Amino acid sequence: MTFSVTVLGCSAAIPVIQRFSTAHLLQTDGRFFLIDCGEGTQIQLRRYGLSAMRIQCVFISHMHGDHTFGLPGLLSTMGMNGRTEPLHLFGPAPLEGYLQQVYAFFNPPEFEVIFHALPDQPQQIFEDKQLTVSCFQLKHRIKTWGFRFEEKERLRNIRPDMIAYYRIPVRDIPGIKAGNDFVTEDGEIIPNRKLTVPGIPARSYAFCSDTVYNEDMLPYIDGVDLLYHEATYAADQAARAAEVFHSTTVCAARIAAKAHAKQLMIGHYSAKYKELEPLLQEARTVFPDTILATDGLTVKL
Amino acid sequence: MTFSVTVLGCSAAIPVIQRFSTAHLLQTDGRFFLIDCGEGTQIQLRRYGLSAMRIQCVFISHMHGDHTFGLPGLLSTMGMNGRTEPLHLFGPAPLEGYLQQVYAFFNPPEFEVIFHALPDQPQQIFEDKQLTVSCFQLKHRIKTWGFRFEEKERLRNIRPDMIAYYRIPVRDIPGIKAGNDFVTEDGEIIPNRKLTVPGIPARSYAFCSDTVYNEDMLPYIDGVDLLYHEATYAADQAARAAEVFHSTTVCAARIAAKAHAKQLMIGHYSAKYKELEPLLQEARTVFPDTILATDGLTVKL
Numbered sequence: 396m397t398f399s400v401t402v403l404g405c406s407a408a409i410p411v412i413q414r415f416s417t418a419h420l421l422q423t424d425g426r427f428f429l430i431d432c433g434e435g436t437q438i439q440l441r442r443y444g445l446s447a448m449r450i451q452c453v454f455i456s457h458m459h460g461d462h463t464f465g466l467p468g469l470l471s472t473m474g475m476n477g478r479t480e481p482l483h484l485f486g487p488a489p490l491e492g493y494l495q496q497v498y499a500f501f502n503p504p505e506f507e508v509i510f511h512a513l514p515d516q517p518q519q520i521f522e523d524k525q526l527t528v529s530c531f532q533l534k535h536r537i538k539t540w541g542f543r544f545e546e547k548e549r550l551r552n553i554r555p556d557m558i559a560y561y562r563i564p565v566r567d568i569p570g571i572k573a574g575n576d577f578v579t580e581d582g583e584i585i586p587n588r589k590l591t592v593p594g595i596p597a598r599s600y601a602f603c604s605d606t607v608y609n610e611d612m613l614p615y616i617d618g619v620d621l622l623y624h625e626a627t628y629a630a631d632q633a634a635r636a637a638e639v640f641h642s643t644t645v646c647a648a649r650i651a652a653k654a655h656a657k658q659l660m661i662g663h664y665s666a667k668y669k670e671l672e673p674l675l676q677e678a679r680t681v682f683p684d685t686i687l688a689t690d691g692l693t694v695k696l
Numbered sequence: 697m698t699f700s701v702t703v704l705g706c707s708a709a710i711p712v713i714q715r716f717s718t719a720h721l722l723q724t725d726g727r728f729f730l731i732d733c734g735e736g737t738q739i740q741l742r743r744y745g746l747s748a749m750r751i752q753c754v755f756i757s758h759m760h761g762d763h764t765f766g767l768p769g770l771l772s773t774m775g776m777n778g779r780t781e782p783l784h785l786f787g788p789a790p791l792e793g794y795l796q797q798v799y800a801f802f803n804p805p806e807f808e809v810i811f812h813a814l815p816d817q818p819q820q821i822f823e824d825k826q827l828t829v830s831c832f833q834l835k836h837r838i839k840t841w842g843f844r845f846e847e848k849e850r851l852r853n854i855r856p857d858m859i860a861y862y863r864i865p866v867r868d869i870p871g872i873k874a875g876n877d878f879v880t881e882d883g884e885i886i887p888n889r890k891l892t893v894p895g896i897p898a899r900s901y902a903f904c905s906d907t908v909y910n911e912d913m914l915p916y917i918d919g920v921d922l923l924y925h926e927a928t929y930a931a932d933q934a935a936r937a938a939e940v941f942h943s944t945t946v947c948a949a950r951i952a953a954k955a956h957a958k959q960l961m962i963g964h965y966s967a968k969y970k971e972l973e974p975l976l977q978e979a980r981t982v983f984p985d986t987i988l989a990t991d992g993l994t995v996k997l
Binding site for chain 2: 408409410411412415416434435437438441442458459460461463464465467468471472475476489492493496497500501
């Protein structure tokens, strides 16, 4: 089962040619979840062969243009392409009013956009059979949220040889995958651990952008498999970063270490950085399992 | 002196990877005039090495997203890059209210945007030393304007050999370039045509998108050097084109012929056309001096 994150844009406020404004796409089992929607997101989706029509939910972190200005165009294109399925949009409360204004001057999309205002308190905001999504506040110049996407515990896998050996009826298989023991016709109890092997471990991904260094987020991202944490600046710009409520490479790496993340992806680079390798090296001095977000990169978990 | 048009986006409503939403950049003598501003225009400007800071005026043809959704991001980036010079924005009256709403939810730019509502009647809307811009209405589903950019008549060039021969004082040269005769110390009148050669002819460019086939525009684009006319559809889609108030290749070519345009550039292609060459060939059957708009193309006049 797929659980992957594709970076559609990794730039800070000002996009550059090879780095569009912020957007990430999470794919789980054929379903698409879009996180932030900077200008040009719909073009990036096309560039990387990802159909916008498959997006079920959009999560918007905060009301800055470089995280939202792609939304009117994306909704418009979905409508023109004949979308009828409702879209769930999670974002700061003012986002709903902003979109109403866009609809008033242009046209509303021809499908339903179901808006969910992000809560002030950390909270689970979405759940389906395979996944939960929770949000929590970051610390930026305006209200900003981080998101954690968490697969549900996966069922154990039944051993085919045991099905044959004990002649297990098909009707009993779901129960055994869920952890039941099996009772044979003779009344013998076969313990579950003999019949099954563990399923693939549940995977998780957290998105934290934009934010200054802030340990308050640690409980909500603890143990995450992949942490995306912004690193707008190099370490020598720590004062500037704090002033504008952004993070340096080293801030991001410290958060990853304290959160016991398995892997860190940095991004949201200031347009002034032509070369990203030095940013990567800085982060790795603190947290070795760091990678660079680049437009088009897909991380499979 | 430069007089060139760069295509920043040549797609119809839905952008595709190699064809961004509509935007053109006219360069005249180092000054930039932007016509329409679809999503991603600021990225295209960067891609083609054109500084957004040099844009003096923006002209918006109509209130459809594929011609306007790049404006909030462009203004925001200009502000972050430290622009202080006012920007003149010409567009449909509702555009001002829309931008006020964008500013209310995000931030207004830190420089002045001077808004000029487009008039219902054909009219000159801009003039400076070298150029005039006039607008006129097209025929689309909503109010839409076309624009004509026209260089002013250029001064005649004085012949250096005549300056030496008649010992023409420097103070008389501007008058002679403007058409005066020269009177020698002996009272001899030297006719202007003997002293000068014609200057470079004034050049012109007209932008007509989006529009159905409409001969009403002919007086305003007559004799233009370069006519950009939309051709959303191939000729076999004439009924569909008329229904949605767009043009076919052949419509655009007929308008170019009837307007005595020197060259036609077609664009605003529907996303369904993968290959553009057949569209070009269709237009050329009616108007041979036709070229295809493609993202990044610069036409020097």
